[in-house]
Amino acid sequence: MVKFTEKQQRFIDEYLVDLNATQSAIRAGYSERTASAQASRLLTNVNIRARIEELKKTRADRLNLDAYWVLKRLMDISDRSMQAEPVMQWDYEEQQLVPSGEYQFDSSGANRSTELIGKHLGMFKETIKHEGELNVTFVDDIGREEDAT
Structure with a gap:
């Protein structure tokens, strides 16, 4: 296993809190003035990146989070959001909320x-259609051997 400096390990731990690289660098003890650059440098370090991914996977496994769980919750949200709920209004005579007849x-x-589910399933892949002609001209700007003499 790779040995990280104390600041690098703190950055890794802080990054897992909110996935905000600059703020994680500041909380890990890097200067506020250079935190953004330090965070970028730290996240391009292959060993640091691998450790972050390893810890994220461990956390997801511990919480039993996976794509199925996320999709199930998104479906529940979509279904619940589409249920019509009555608009309630205050009835002064009865001194209580009563349905207004609107939903x-x-x-x-x-x-x-629904959009997030579709994106997960790859339903919204943008395709770019290129049309028109493409004229290519080759320029031979390398001199011949006899020109060199």
């Missing part, structure tokens, strides 16, 4: 969760 649902929550 509402959370379309933004449903749309967002």
Whole structure:
């Protein structure tokens, strides 16, 4: 196993808290002035990156988090967001909330969760269509051997 400096190990631990590299570098003891550059440098270190990924996987395993769990929660959110709920209004005579006869649902929550599910399933891959002609001209700017003499 790779031995990290005390600051590097603190950076790794802090990075796992909120995945904010600059703030993690500051909390690990790097200068605020250079924290962004230090964080970038630390995250390009193959050993540090590997340790972060290892710890993230360990945490996910410990919490039983996987793609199935995330997709299931997104489906639950989408279903719950699409359920119409009655709009309630205050009835002054009865001194309580009563249904107004109108219904509402959370379309933004449903749309967002459905979008995330679609992205996970690869349904929204953007394809770029290139049209037109491409004219290529080769320029031989290397002199011949007889020109060199």
